[in-house]
Amino acid sequence: MLYPLSYGGSGAPRLPHRQRVTPRLTAVPDATGRPLVLVVDDQQSLRGLVRVNLELEGYRVIEASDGVACLEQARLHRPDLITLDVVMPRLDGLATTAELRADPDLAEVRIVMVTTSAHPSDLVRARLLGVDAYLTKPYDPNELVETVRLLVPPR
Numbered sequence: 603m604l605y606p607l608s609y610g611g612s613g614a615p616r617l618p619h620r621q622r623v624t625p626r627l628t629a630v631p632d633a634t635g636r637p638l639v640l641v642v643d644d645q646q647s648l649r650g651l652v653r654v655n656l657e658l659e660g661y662r663v664i665e666a667s668d669g670v671a672c673l674e675q676a677r678l679h680r681p682d683l684i685t686l687d688v689v690m691p692r693l694d695g696l697a698t699t700a701e702l703r704a705d706p707d708l709a710e711v712r713i714v715m716v717t718t719s720a721h722p723s724d725l726v727r728a729r730l731l732g733v734d735a736y737l738t739k740p741y742d743p744n745e746l747v748e749t750v751r752l753l754v755p756p757r
Contacts, residue, residue: 634662635757636660636661636662636756636757637661637662637682637683637754637755637756637757638661638662638663638664638679638680638681638682638683639656639661639662639663639664639681639682639683639684639685639750639754640663640664640665640666640672640675640676640679640681640683640684640685641653641656641663641664641665641666641684641685642665642666642667642668642669642671642672642684642685642686642687642690642695642698643667643685643686643687643690643716644667644668644687644689644690644691645687646667648687648739649665649667651743652685652716652746653665655743655746655747656747656750659747659750659751659756660756660757661750661754661756664679664681667690668690668691668692668693669686669690669692669693669694669695669697669698669701670692670693672684672686672693672698672702673693673698673701673702676702676708676711677705677707677708680707680708680711681711682711682712682754683711683712683713683714683750683753683754684702684711684712684713684714685714685715685716685746685750686698686699686713686714686715686716686717687715687716687717688715688717688718688719688724688728689717689718689719695715695717696724696727696728696731699713699715699728699731699732699733700731703731703732712734712753712754713732713733713734713735714733714734714735714736714737714746714749714750714753715728715733715735715736715737716737716739716741716746717736717737717738717739718738718739719738720738734753735749735753737749
């Protein structure tokens with residue numbers, strides 16, 4: 603079991619963000635009303651850490667290990683938000699984002715890139731593709747939670 607070592611929970615001070623975001627809800631909530639987040643990363647340990655942090659904030663979380671699995675899960679579950687790594691096997695995060703934005707049923711899903719890739723060309727391409735926020739690893743879990751909260755507030 604992974605534990606969020608530096609996670610401060612809801613009472614943590616708000617951190618400055620790399621870009622301003624506005625809330626937008628896209629998915630139909632389940633009976634609990636909690637938003638659904640799809641966490642996509644090829645490293646299971648990182649998916650688990652993100653899962654724990656978001657579940658502590660009241661989000662429902664599902665996982666995928668690459669872009670192909672992300673598209674399958676997104677079409678099946680219609681998440682409110684997707685956290686997406688750039689560097690993954692089969693289909694990378696930028697190509698996955700392009701596929702999501704091209705699908706009329708998924709085009710409005712919020713996307714947060716969470717990646718080690720901080721190359722300026724990746725940042726520009728992500729912005730052009732319509733990524734809502736871009737966090738580079740290593741990141742502060744509080745910053746990730748706050749970014750998700752701003753994009754899709756917990757209900």
